[in-house]
Amino acid sequence: MKKLLLIIGGGFLLIIFLGVVGKNTPTKQPTSQVKVEKQEEEKIAFVFDIPSLIGKNIDEIKKDLDSYKKKFLEPTSDQIKLGVKEWEVEFEKDGKSLLVTYDIATKRVKDFFISSDDPSGKTKDKNHLLELGNLKENDSRYKIEFVKTLKDPSSFTGVKISPTLKYEYEILSRVEGKTDENISILIKVGEADPQGIASEVQKSCKKQCNISLFDDKKAFELDAEYTNKMMSYNVTVAEREAWKKKNTVFLADHLVATVGYSFGPYAEYPLKDSYYRELKSEK
Structure with a gap:
C-alpha cells in the first residue's frame, strides 16, 4: 500500500514539474513572422503627405504646412511685370526639404520636389524617396520623376512630383x-x-x-x-x-x-x- 502511494505521489509531482517547466519555456515565433515585424520596425513613416496636397493651390498648401515653411520672399509686382510667371516655396520638416513650384497668376502647383536626405545630397534608393512623400509610382493623380545627378546617372538628388492636371x-x-x-x-x-x-x-x-x-x-x-x-x-x-x-x-x-x-x-x-x-x- 505504501509503495502504491509513493508511485502515485511521484507521478503527481512529475506532472506538476512538467507543467511549471512548460509555462516557463518561451514559445518560438515562426521565422517569417519575425522578419515581417522587423521590416515594419525598419520602415520609415512619411514626412510629407504629398497625395493629400494634390489638387490644392499654393495658398491652401501654405496653410496646411505653415509651421514648416521656411522664410521666403513673395514675387514683387516689378518681377511679375518683367515676365516672371513661376515662384517657389520651401518647407522643411524633420530635416527633410520640400520645394513647391507654382504659377503666380493661377496659384496652381506645377510640381513638388523632395530632396534626398542623405548627407551626400544624393541617393540610389528610390523607395526611400517615395516613402518620404507617401508616394506610389503608379498613382494616377500625379507623375513621378527621379531627378538624376549630373555626374552619376545612377544616383538621384530627389524626386519630382507633377500633379495630373484636372483642367487645362x-x-x-x-x-x-x-x-x-x-x-x-x-x-x-x-x-x-x-x-x-x-x-x-x-x-x-x-x-x-x-x-x-x-x-x-x-x-x-x-x-x-x-x-x-x-x-x-x-x-x-x-x-x-x-x-x-x-x-x-x-x-x-x-x-x-x-x-x-x-x-x-x-x-x-x-x-x-x-x-x-x-x-x-x-x-
Whole structure:
C-alpha cells in the first residue's frame, strides 16, 4: 500500500514539474513572422503627405504646412511685370526639404520636389524617396520623376512630383484694381466643365473678381477692343454700331461663360441674346 502511494505521489509531482517547466519555456515565433515585424520596425513613416496636397493651390498648401515653411520672399509686382510667371516655396520638416513650384497668376502647383536626405545630397534608393512623400509610382493623380545627378546617372538628388492636371486653361489677362480683379481665361474648344475652371480660378482671387472664359483668343481680343476702344468718346454711335454688327456673332459664339460680382452668377454664352439671334438670322 505504501509503495502504491509513493508511485502515485511521484507521478503527481512529475506532472506538476512538467507543467511549471512548460509555462516557463518561451514559445518560438515562426521565422517569417519575425522578419515581417522587423521590416515594419525598419520602415520609415512619411514626412510629407504629398497625395493629400494634390489638387490644392499654393495658398491652401501654405496653410496646411505653415509651421514648416521656411522664410521666403513673395514675387514683387516689378518681377511679375518683367515676365516672371513661376515662384517657389520651401518647407522643411524633420530635416527633410520640400520645394513647391507654382504659377503666380493661377496659384496652381506645377510640381513638388523632395530632396534626398542623405548627407551626400544624393541617393540610389528610390523607395526611400517615395516613402518620404507617401508616394506610389503608379498613382494616377500625379507623375513621378527621379531627378538624376549630373555626374552619376545612377544616383538621384530627389524626386519630382507633377500633379495630373484636372483642367487645362491659360490666363490671358488679369487686371487688378484697388478693389477688384478682372480675369480673362482661354479654355479649349469643347471643354466639358467650364464652370469647374471658373470655380478653380475664383480660388485664386485676392479681391472680388469677374471672370470671362473664351475658347478663342480672337474673341478675347475683340472684347478688349470693344471695352478699350469702341467705348471711347472719340468713336461715334454709327461706328460703334457698325463694329457690333460685324463682330457680335463671333464674340458671342466664343465667350463661353462669365461669373463674378458685376457679371452675376455663372452664365454660359451670355451674349447670345435677341440682338445676337437677329444678326445670326441675317447671315
